[in-house]
Amino acid sequence: MLALTMGDPAGIGGELTLAAWRHFRHGGGPAFVALDDPARLAALARALDLDVPIGDVVDPAEARTVFADRLPVIPVPLSMPVRPGQPDPSHAPAILTSIETAVRLAQAGLVDGIVTNPISKTALYAAGFGFPGHTEYLGALTGMAEPPVMMLACAALRVVPVTIHMSLRRALDELTTAEIVRTGRVLHRTLRETFGLHQPRIAVAGLNPHAGEMGAMGDEEDRIIAPALATLRAEGMGVEGPLPPDTMFTARARTSYDAALCMYHDQALIPLKTLDMDGGVNVTLGLPIVRTSPDHGTAFDIAGTGRADPGSLLAALRLAADLAYRRSQACGATP
Template sequence: MTSPLALTMGDPAGIGPEITVGAWRALRETGPAFVFLGDASCLPDDAPVEIVEDVSGAAACFSRAIPVLQSQLSAPVLPGSPDEANAPAVIDSIARAVGLARAGAVGGVVTNPISKAVLRKAGFPHPGHTEFLGELCGVPGREVMMLASPMLRVVPVTVHVSLREALDTLTGEAIEAAARVTTAALRRDFGLPNPRLAIAGLNPHAGESGLMGREEIEMIAPAIARLKAEGVDVFGPVPPDTMFTPAARARYDAALCMYHDQALIPLKTLDMENGVNVTLGLPIVRTSPDHGTAFDIAGKGVAQADSLIAALRLAGTLAHNRASSIQERPE
């Protein structure tokens, strides 16, 4: 990559500042380079920092210091004690990063963890990063969340809603839309020419032929049939309790799951350290670490940067693949 990645500030009272430094130390010699969008004062005091006027100076100084596009926080930062007064700066960091990516100034966006509860108190209307990014990119409702690691890729069809709401809003059309976006992203961004999708059932034993629920018969199987008719390599509905064994995972490139925990529990159990949140369906590349703000350990020097490092590396790979895909398109 020639363009750096934009790394957002996240909640400055969480572990974002610590893992930012940890990621820089791990990547300073190999890349991908990134520029931190936030207040340099929230970074640990022993971290070398270089304020840059624009992203063009980030790559040149990355090996010796963390490049920072400076912005000012409204309140002092106390690790572990978030302050909603800093919410506007947190939100602005995300918006600036997306703007830079859409303008082509950075290769992609990597987001440090935010506190949804803190932002909500400040009037933030979105359930999380994913939905906000869809709006910023002008594709609201088309964004799809993937959790990816070297061991497993999962996509929940319904995301940041209660389980009751997930059951009430799940539709065949939503399943089909998520499958199409996932297939396209696996081809373009992950470099898989013939991606295979496994579709999870909703009920125990995938409904057991209707004995434990009819959603598989009436909703999921018809959606799978329509996808197959379009040429999507997809199979299911697969019983959720057996689709994440090593033998089962070898049969697909991504698992499409019906609700949040059905997807995230196996990913985080198998490989949380290397798990990366990827937003599909956007005109930009976006990844994030697969964990939250961890206020309980912030500032204690024990936070591990592994997931952020994985997110930065994957963002670099996806940006490269996407650029190559665009260049290879026929006129």
């Protein structure tokens, strides 16, 4: 059983939740409990003419018993009505309560993992949200001493950016050898312990065009990246690079590694979203709980129309269940 958060209620998260229940209700995928406002989900189902009966439940154990017949929802009431496509800072308390409740359930072992619907960081910032994004917030909620690591994964590619939610200028300033080493260690450990790869192969992107062209286009490869790779290799990790970013994501190149370690956000996310926008999944590495999410945003422009593609959420639910199972096997327990 997984916990699925509300996301921004003015976005497409609600209709994705409805579609996911319709897809998985008869088996073939993981059961989940939504942490959401039951009244708003019921109203959305009526507006979209979807046959989705809503069932209020008090805990995940009850949710499991009713999942085949009703979409189980642990109520997280909204204080104001929702207007699709129009985010409202007044919804922030419910959005955050949904996330916090999911984390508590996972930490208590009452759900196997959490899947988060998309949030609008702009709307949360307007309400005083003090974190760059979901990833950093989850790290704080779970008491992590170091920031967690963001992975984007699809069938064709796994990517991890060293710097995440910041401007490109700031990312260039904050890229360090120590942070590459830290991120590489978390990635290698997760590939082994959670993805079941005994000898992970990690390709590392250069920062500059042509990976610096031996210093002609920048010295960060020699000055920052190469020392990090030397440290990782000395610890027994299979890392290759720094590689020219413009050629390392071709079909042939991707067969040579299990994950790509990239230097900044768009260097990682552009190739993955180009390859599989609908099947991409965001996975948070380094947390004591399993967390995935769809690899897309709130899509306010189509919210409430029924046009949202649930493919990425379905993939996120499947991957969360798979990762939770792998973790449980590694720990000698069954979820």
